[in-house]
Amino acid sequence: MTFLLKTRKIFYLIFLIIPVVAFAAGLVPCGGPNEPECTPCDLLVLAQNVIHYALKIAVAVCIVLIIYGGFRWIFAFGDSNNIAAGQKAIFSALIGLVIILAAWLIVNTVFWLIAYMGGEDYTGTWWHIKCH
Numbered sequence: 001m002t003f004l005l006k007t008r009k010i011f012y013l014i015f016l017i018i019p020v021v022a023f024a025a026g027l028v029p030c031g032g033p034n035e036p037e038c039t040p041c042d043l044l045v046l047a048q049n050v051i052h053y054a055l056k057i058a059v060a061v062c063i064v065l066i067i068y069g070g071f072r073w074i075f076a077f078g079d080s081n082n083i084a085a086g087q088k089a090i091f092s093a094l095i096g097l098v099i100i101l102a103a104w105l106i107v108n109t110v111f112w113l114i115a116y117m118g119g120e121d122y123t124g125t126w127w128h129i130k131c132h
Helices: 002-023 040-074 080-118
Strands: 122-125 128-131
Touching: 040 080, 040 128, 080 128
Parallel strands: none
Antiparallel strands: 122 128
C-alpha cells in the first residue's frame, strides 16, 4: 500500500514537472542549427534567460504557498496554532517574493551595465538584453 502511494506521488510530481521542463526550451539564444555563432553578449542573454525562468518558477511557488497558507487559515476552525501557521506561511511567501524581486532588479541592472559597457553589439532595455 505504501509503495502505491509513493508511486502515485512520484507520478504526480513528474506530471507537474514536464510542462516546466518544456517551458525551459529556448534558453540558449545561439549556437544551434540555423542560428548564429555565440558571442560574449549571448552569454549575458543566456544568464538573463535562466534568471527569468527561475523567477517564473519562484513566483509560482510563492503563489502556491500563499494559497496553502490561506487554506490553512480558513480551515483552522478556531485553532490558534493553525491560524498562526497560515498567517506565517502567507507572510513568509510575500517576504520571499519581495526578496526575489529585489535580487532580480539588482542582477538585471548589473547585467545591463556589463552589456552597456561591453561594446557595440548590445541593444534592448535593462530587463531584456538583445545581441546583434
